[in-house]
Amino acid sequence: MRLIPDGTRYYQPKDETWREDLRGKLERVLHSWGFDPVQTPSLEVFNPVHPQADKAFKLVDRDGSVLMLRGEYTTSIANLVHGMPEPTYPVRLRYSGTLWVRTRDAELGRQREYTQVGGELLGVSTTQADAEILSVALECLDAVGFPQAAVEIGHPGFVKAVLASTELEETAIQALRTAIHRKNAPELQALLETYKIKGSTREAVLQLLDLYGGVDVLKEAAGIAHSQAAKAALENVRLVAAELPPERFLFDLGIARAWDYYTGVIFQAYTPDFGQPLCGGGRYDVGLPAVGFAVGLERVMTALGEAPNLVPAFAIATSNRIAKVFRTQGKRIVQAWTNNQAELEEAAKAWGVPYLLLENYAIRLADGTKIDLEHL
Amino acid sequence: MTPLTIAIPSGERSKTFALTCLRKAGLVIPELEQSRSLQFDFPDVTLLLVKDPDVPVYVDVGVADCGIVGKDWILEAARDTYEPVDLGGNNYRFSLIRVAGSTNRIERIATRYPRATRVFLRERGISADVIALNGKIELAALTGLADAIVDIVETGRTLTENGLIENEILMQLSTRFIVNRAALKLKASRLRELIHCLAK
Incomplete structure (x- = not known):
């Protein structure tokens, strides 16, 4: 090749x-x-x-x-x-x-x-x-x-809203976002320490790492959804989920990828x-x-x-007329390329093609019996 | 119990550390026989013994559900995995190393970590050529193959013995637990517990 x-x-x-x-x-x-x-x-x-x-x-x-x-x-x-x-x-x-x-x-x-x-x-x-x-x-x-x-649903606006509540500038937000994307708890803790984020804001950001799993996640997320934007993102996910059978769906409210691209729910299936x-x-x-x-x-x-x-073809046909009849019935028929019947039979066996169609009858190649065309 | 496939380094010291962490976290892993086996199948755990730089590859692609590997190789691999636990381990660091007393501009840097090195250089606004080597990096600085090297340093003894000094510590490093993105979700209860126990 x-x-x-x-x-x-x-x-x-x-x-x-x-x-x-x-x-x-x-x-x-x-x-x-x-x-x-x-x-x-x-x-x-x-x-x-x-x-x-x-x-x-x-x-x-x-x-x-x-x-x-x-x-x-x-x-x-x-x-x-x-x-x-x-x-x-x-x-x-x-x-x-x-x-x-x-x-x-x-x-x-x-x-x-x-x-x-x-x-x-x-x-x-x-x-x-x-x-x-x-x-x-x-x-x-x-x-x-x-x-x-299983399909996992998230909403990047949720992480974005929770991070916005830290009131940090953009480079700091991006650093936190990267740590959240990797669910990197030690690094996230160190960053929050560096940026002097304390109290309930700190707890909320840390909790983002753990907001994955079944439908209970939505209740846990409600506990840290303080801002309007966070509440709206969560409500959006809740409403979408309410339309769907719960057993096939998972949630991750800690998804931090592509928030400048996706404006609502995002999902992936595993x-x-x-x-x-x-x-x-x-x-x-x-x-x-x-x-x-x-x-x-x-x-x-x-x-x-x-x-x-x-799936092999249904038959090799020596006659155009017969081949056409069977093709119109939806069967796959291979055209004969030689008059040498032995050669045709050999190829059919190699491909697993079960029949050879002749002008007036068919041969079932497994045992060599002749079969009337109308009985096929 | 949901079976887990875990990639760990095959090198003796890193392997021992990884196994100690996993056992402490409650996984039942018998002594590994001294053999050439690369894969060990136990009732709830399959261990894959791979080279350090390959641990993130196995985990990212999903052949392994999770793995244990140094932060240096995580940076070099730049794979999109979760990285939930810092397991500590040896205290080591990424450093920029030069021959003692050299002051010329750095134009060529030799390293086993070309990708991570380029990121460090970009962050510091330095333009230099990066030469990827596979080991015995000190020699590159001593022979003039490169003006400086970027490598991990633990005690610094090898450096001192060869007349080299740590010019700048680029980053503190440690051993990490990494997890495949799909596995964390599909094997959530088992992995969540393991993460919890490893983080203790």
Whole structure:
């Protein structure tokens, strides 16, 4: 095989069939919830403020300007919606396609060229819309074979609000945020000491590290939600959770990532014994309100394990006419490529194809018996 | 009980320290046989013995649920794991080291920690080339391969014996307990208890 870049793959028929099947299952779930398909260009104009700008593969266009390979769908889909002629909101869109990350190391469950299948619900900002996206995400995971997957819900605005109550300046807030993101208790304590944060504010910040688990977390969080912003963030999570079956959902009110990007709930889904999220998403009401999620297709494949065996074709046919009859019945029929019947039988056995179709009868290759075509 | 997979350093001293911490925290881990095994399976715990710099990799990717490793290797790996407990252990530090008496501008720094070194340099506004080496770093400064080195220092005895001095202490270090992001949530009750016991 020729050399290919790190973190890219050749997909052999067995794996590609599986990939296509899983992708179809995800797309059908989204479709059944009323999400319409869209596609965006793989080549985008380089934009230094794009969230993936630093991580993207860059190319040079014919006029010398810089292009980048699509690194995520959300930004591009927002642009696509701006170009819609008078949409009736909410708009439900789904996408499925390849993304590229230049800066990532290729590792277990992490490719540099990978596929996302996802959905976006745009134009409304309601807790029902958030809950809908969470429900679709969960149904997607069920459809591809993760009945034990759990979705963890958080709200970066909660940590942001609790940290705001320290009244520290931005660099100090960022230092606290990093420690909280890593649930690094000793470092957080040391920072609070340095910044002379004491009393109930100190206790509240420290408690952020422990606000993960089942629905009880919301009650614990209420104990430290003093500011309006903290109360609002928590109430948002509570209302979304109230729309969902509790047994499949977890909470972490100590999520401190991406608070300048996500403006509402964020979530990730995990399945037992696989250490990486299978899907993720959240609400970002910047300009047009929107909530969305995406499933990483190749990561799903890694978490599931081995591809199932290929299903062989139904038969090899020597006659065009007969082949066509069976194909219209939905059967996969391979065309004969030679008049040598022995060669056809040998190939059929190697592929696991059960029948050879001749002009007037079929041969069942397992035992060599002749069968009437109408009895197949 | 939910089984846990824990990555610990294979080096004798770090391994002993990690095992002591885990046993003190209540995990039942029998004596490891002296063998070439890299993996030890006990009823509730699987131990993976790996090189120090690889502990954060196993934990981040999720092959291990959690691990024990020095802060130096956590900084160098720059992996997105949780880091809930400072286990203490040996008192050591990251230092910038030079040949005693040298005053020339630092243009080349040799280190086993190129990524962490670049971060230290950026924070201090220093531009210098970073040369990644794999050990016996002192020699780089003594032979002029580099103007300075960044390495961990414990007692400083090796430095003194070689005519080197600690120019600047960059950071105090210790051994940490790190946890995979998904594992903390999916094995919450077991890991929460372990974190609680390790932090005591």
